[in-house]
Amino acid sequence: MNQSPDPDIQLPLRMQRSAVFGIAGCSGSGKTTLARELATHFNATLFPLDFYYCDLAHLTLDERKQVNYDHPDSVENELLTRHVSELAQGHSIDRPIYDFAAHTRVLGQTEHITPGAVVIVEGIFALHYPELRALYDFSIYVDCPEELCFTRRLARDVAERGRSPESVKIQYEATAKPGARMFVMPSRKHASLTVDATGSLDWSVEQVLQQLQTNGLLAVLRP
Numbered sequence: 001m002n003q004s005p006d007p008d009i010q011l012p013l014r015m016q017r018s019a020v021f022g023i024a025g026c027s028g029s030g031k032t033t034l035a036r037e038l039a040t041h042f043n044a045t046l047f048p049l050d051f052y053y054c055d056l057a058h059l060t061l062d063e064r065k066q067v068n069y070d071h072p073d074s075v076e077n078e079l080l081t082r083h084v085s086e087l088a089q090g091h092s093i094d095r096p097i098y099d100f101a102a103h104t105r106v107l108g109q110t111e112h113i114t115p116g117a118v119v120i121v122e123g124i125f126a127l128h129y130p131e132l133r134a135l136y137d138f139s140i141y142v143d144c145p146e147e148l149c150f151t152r153r154l155a156r157d158v159a160e161r162g163r164s165p166e167s168v169k170i171q172y173e174a175t176a177k178p179g180a181r182m183f184v185m186p187s188r189k190h191a192s193l194t195v196d197a198t199g200s201l202d203w204s205v206e207q208v209l210q211q212l213q214t215n216g217l218l219a220v221l222r223p
Helices: 007-014 031-042 061-065 077-088 146-160 165-190 201-214
Strands: 019-025 045-048 093-099 104-113 118-122 138-143 193-196
Touching: 019 031, 019 077, 019 165, 031 045, 031 118, 031 138, 031 201, 045 077, 077 093, 077 118, 138 165, 138 201, 146 165, 193 201
Parallel strands: 019 118, 019 138, 045 118, 138 193
Antiparallel strands: 093 104
């Protein structure tokens, strides 16, 4: 469902289904931090797109390492959109588990996800796919300078995803930065609200709450 500023349309619908928020921004922009803060505020279901990278188990590890994961085609968009749609309708789903070090899904394992009153979809391509955007009631783009994005991505990928600093730097220059400029940054135009990642997290949250109130959503979403 597309976002509408008319509270007379939105309020009855909020009683019938989960509200869906989309949060996008370049890798390392701080979108995940904002998504987690909002998920805590609304007791929401947090739904990262990263789990939906295509299953490449049919490729060797060396071949998987050559795949461009900063291109929208690297995500299994049909499954992603179907799962978000099911959550929005109040249905539970079994989400795939992704192994970032091996660049593939964990065979035979899923995570059972039950939707809350709010489902927060976050990822670099959260505002790229039209079919996914059509499910959002509200969307946010987190704007951040490229230099800061790279510093954050470097720290995260080394600490959490088993990557070496050299491999992160090579991937950033080869695919992440070009992909961000080609696919992620242009998706900003689809956001209900853009927040500045160089400001405080509290101020970003406040801006979101203010915009939700303006759009007539806040009253029915308060925890």
